[in-house]
Amino acid sequence: MVYRINDYTNLENLVHKYEVDGTFSTPDWQKKAKVSVIVTTYNQEDQLRKQLLALSQQTYDPGNFEVVVVDDGGKRGTGSSLDYVAQHNFPFSVKYVWQPDKGFRLAKARNEALKRATHETIISIDSDMIMNHTYVEDVMKWQYAAKQVGAKLVTIQDRAFVESEDMTESAIREKKLSRVKLSPSRRFGGKEDWRKSHYERTERLKQIPASIQDPGYFIGSMISGGNCSFSKADAFEIGLFDEDFQQYGAEDTEFGIRMYDYFNNKLGERLFFVPVDTTAYHIEHGSPMSAQSNGTSQELFYKKVHEARVRTVPPRPEISVYLPTFNKEGFIEKAIDSIAKQRDFDVSKLEVIVGEDGSTDRTQEILQDVQRKYQGKLLIRVINDGKNHGMAENTNRTIRACRGKYILQLDPDDELLPTAVRTLYDALEKDSRSSLAFGDCIDRDVKTGATKLHWSCTEYTPEWYKQLGERATREHIIGNLRAGMRIHPARMFRRSHFFRTEGVTPSLENAVDYDFSMKLVEVGIPRHVKRATYVYNYNHGGNTSAAGALQKANGQMVQKTSLNREKGYRKEMYIVDENTNRTRYFDLNNPTLRVESLREAWENDDKGNTKTASYRALKEELELLVGFFRWVRPEVARTQLEYLRQLDHSNSIGNYYLATFLESEGRPSEALKIIQMVGGSSARSLEARIRSALRKAQ
Structure with a gap:
């Protein structure tokens, strides 16, 4: 007797047919099968260089x-992996994600990479x-x-083992x-993959003996x-790699x-x-894993496997409604009530996902009620780890x-x-073909109760597409949105299309809707339904669109980065800052893009006023930019420091x-x-080092 629960013969036949x-x-x-x-x-510059060379030779x-x-916290500066990637060009787009070194955190490193990956299919390799x-x-x-x-699919590739000196660049x-x-x-x-013996006795996992x-x-x-x-x-649906390992x-x-x-x-x-x-060839290094380390991992492994197996999973909903939330005690219940009151749709086929971003008011208490x-x-699920992630990352984690x-x-x-x-x-x-659909909305002044129809764009309706005919190209559709945000709420989109994007750019604190709408339009077609579907409450002091010049600067950044995505190969850096629960984004091809947008907004819209949000954002961006580029492009850092x-x-x-x-x-x-003008322990350490150098020079 054999189990044929993994019999992928039909899929194998289809591959052969193609x-x-x-x-x-x-x-x-290949154009329809993009992959990240x-x-x-971790401190493997030589091996990383060889892997990137191997990727450059792919068919x-x-x-x-x-x-x-x-990078799981490897060194920075000259001779580092980060420096190598920053200084070299590749025939493909590269993103470099760096997280602080807090011990062996491979699971978290993979998860951070998954958060930044653009494409739906992932190849994971060391x-x-x-x-x-x-x-x-x-x-x-x-x-x-x-x-x-x-079909859903996980592939498992073969591996062989080689010494470093035998794996030459030539x-x-x-x-x-x-x-x-x-x-x-x-x-x-052994010299070959230990799994091959299992493949032989199971017809490559298609027939599992009853003895197993x-x-x-x-x-x-x-x-x-x-x-x-x-x-x-x-991967996101099952909760990614478990970071307790x-x-x-x-x-x-x-x-x-x-x-x-x-x-x-x-x-x-x-x-x-x-x-x-x-086959991938593993470059051997280090010594065998200690029994103590192996035992600790195995003990945790059995515990986690048991917990996952007894955990219940509700049926898959047809629609998820997501609400990224921070300090909305006066509104959150009414928002969820409006979901429960939907007509002509079975609400049992809905789920509500609330991304609670560390609210300090009564929001969390109200959500429990x-x-x-x-x-x-x-079904209402609240995603809450007690931290504040900011608008962009809270939006990402809630959608995911x-x-x-x-x-x-x-x-x-x-x-x-x-x-x-x-x-x-x-x-x-x-x-x-549509990646998202959106309707019209009604504006409501929460102070007076007065309502009016929100401005409604004329684009993306069936009539608009019909009138354009053959001129309704991808370039025209995307270019139209780059001219300004016009995809107003309510917005519904395909989950599959969202995972063909990298999500919202993590450095954004507003213009978030514009950013992810732009990315969804880049992978599909928007549809505008000329019917009111949404009530937009304003005049309560919490609307991000009230940020003025800062909103405009972030909108310009969305437009510019969209253009950059189609120009050619990208090179981007993401620095995970666990002190602030933020991920800092830097574009190595356009290092001052955000600074330029903020500077223009501050000088032109806020007239150089140093008491504005745009001024504070500009200074913060300059501080972050100098702090990062001093490691990889000191000339950029020095100019921005001035x-x-x-x-x-x-x-x-x-x-x-x-x-x-x-x-x-x-x-x-x-x-x-x-x-000597700077306070703090880091400044005192630097001062001590400088004084020591001066004494030695005397």
């Missing part, structure tokens, strides 16, 4: 994949797993075929990795987090078992685990928690009109950075004079 009929011989299929390749690293069109390098030149194409053939039939460049001498694994002992008592566990445990592929949306091992196995169990057992959806016949009020009638086929936005201080869900749902159901000190000569952060520059330039006396 091989034979020429589908995979044309470039068209996540490369994890897959580099225009159809991006590389997300995630920097010391050098891929052969057909690797990406081999994997994506399976992922493409799966998408054509709506072998990579000449695409001769199959000739590289193999070496025994320092962890597993837990086939789902067995199949899921075949995954290797540093050499696999999966759907970004699926902070020692080597088991975090990927737990992830694989949890993913298999979640979709196949809890939801009854077919998710296949497929071994793909393509509202959950009790609608228990058994309307949504499980519905469609996602509807509702600001916590506004309300849906009774037919909003049905109206927008029907619009998306009728047109599979501007920062022009704005505020006594700026402590600016003076600290100036002292570091003067010290590095061999001007310790000048550096000492400056650092």
Whole structure:
């Protein structure tokens, strides 16, 4: 007796069909199968350089994949991995994500990379797993075929083991990795992948013998987090990699078992685990894992597997309504009431996701009351880790928690009109090309109760598309939105399309709706329904659109970054700041883009007033920009530092950075004079170092 619960024969036949009929011989299929390749690293500059070279040699069109390098707190400055990526150009877009070094946090590193990844399909690989030149194409053939039939898929790639001196750059460049001498694994002992023996006795996981008592566990445990592929949306749905794993091992196995169990057992959806016949070569380094470390990880592993298996999962809703919330005690209950009052739609097919962003008023207490009020009638989930993430990241994490086929936005201080869900749902159901649908809205002055119809754009209606005819190109549609935000609430979009984007740019504190609407339009078509669906409450002091010049500056940044996305290969850096729960974003191709937008808004709209939000934002951006670019492009940092000190000569952060520059330039006396003006422990450490250098020089 065998279990055929992972029998992917039909999918295998489809891949073979595409091989034979020429589908995979044309470039068209790759354009429909874009992928984000996540490369994890930690102080492995030599290995990362070889991996990026291997990615440069891929048969897959580099225009159809991006590389997300995630660094688990490696060193910065000259000779670092960060410095290497910053100083070199690649034939593909690169994002570099850096998180602070707080020990072994591979699971968190992978999660941070997933948050920044653009594309729906993910290849996860470590920097010391050098891929052969057909690797990406081999994997994506399976992922493409799966998408054509709506199948969920995890792929597992082969691995072999080599010594560093045998994995030469010339072998990579000449695409001769199959000739590289193999070496025994320092962890597993053999020269080849230990999983191959399991593949042989299970027909590559398609037939599981009855002697294997837990086939789902067995199949899921075949995954290797540093050499696999999966759907970004699926990863977010199951809760990503478990960040409680902070020692080597088991975090990927737990992830694989949890993913298999979640979709196949809890939801009854077919998710296949497929071994793909393509190889990554592991560069051996270090010593075997200690028994103590292995034991700790295994103990946590069994605990986590048990917890996941006994956890119940509600049925998948048709629509998720999300509300990113901070200090909205006066409005949040009415907002949720408006969801419960929807007409012509079964509210049992809805879920409400509230992203609670560390409110300091009664919002959290009210949410608990509202959950009790609608228990058994309307599913309400509150996402709350007690931290404040800011508007952009709170929006991202709230949307990513949504499980519905469609996602509807509702600001916590506004309300849906009774037919909003049905109206927008029907619009998306009728047109599979549409990425989002939006209606019109009514403005309501909360102080007077007066209402009026909100300005309504004329674009994106059926009549608009009909009138344009062949002129309704992607360029025209996107260009129209770049001229100004015109996609007003209520907005409903496809969950699948959201996961084809990177989400909201994390540095934004307003213009968030404009940013994610722009990205959704870049991957689909907007549909405008000329019908009121939403009540926009204003004049209560909490509307972000009241930020004036700052709102305008962020809007300009959205427009400029949209243009940059279509111009060519991107190079971006993301620095995870765990002290502020923010992720700082820097564009290496356009390092001063945000500063220029803020400066223009401050000088032109706020007339250079130093008591405005735009002035404070400009100074903060300059401080962040100088702090980052001093590591990778000192000339950019020095120029922006001069501007920062022009704005505020006594700026402590600016003076600290100036002292570091003067010290590095061999001007310790000048550096000492400056650092004495700055308070704080970091300044005192720098001062002590400068004084020590001066004494030695005497």
